[in-house]
Amino acid sequence: RKEVEQDPGPFNVPEGATVAFNCTYSNSASQSFFWYRQDCRKEPKLLMSVYSSGNEDGRFTAQLNRASQYISLLIRDSKLSDSATYLCVVNINNTDKLIFGTGTRLQVFP
């Protein structure tokens, strides 16, 4: 079983739609959680960290459920420029390496 699992998609949504991605992780010692965005043939870039209380950054909301070992990302009012792959990432306690999911591909159409 992969340490971080995501639905690979693709999710095809119209502009203005709300879309949610889910992610589960297997290691209960996971300490830090992130969503990264990766455009085609580009490097991953940090979108946002995920905090236990949930956090919001503009149109993006991230939630963490430690009991269920589940992370989510909600994107409201989708833009064409949101089209990318969204990578769920965890950091295991007492290590520095990041564990990436395979990514969920989002395509926003006009």
Add this chain to the structure above:
Amino acid sequence: GAGVSQSPRYKVAKRGQDVALRCDPISGHVSLFWYQQALGQGPEFLTYFQNEAQLDKSGLPSDRFFAERPEGSVSTLKIQRTQQEDSAVYLCASSLGDRDQPQHFGDGTRLSIL
């Protein structure tokens, strides 16, 4: 801007050749990471340095893979006797060293083994 710089951007090699990939981290970044990303997959951890010390190399797939960072700045990932399964994008990332600090990635080196 002075982001993470990787070279070459693309590398084509014949099976059996040795290759060397270079990473220039952001100035002042203590931690440096190498990841391997196969097509359609997320990046997979290879190895990690804090300054010149290689603290974790658990992700290196075989003893053909070797990484160094002799002066705690530039790092080189070397792959000896390359195989076709080594074809992937090799990403380098650096951070300030605190686990709460984000990792900043370079553009990667796209390696193709023929």
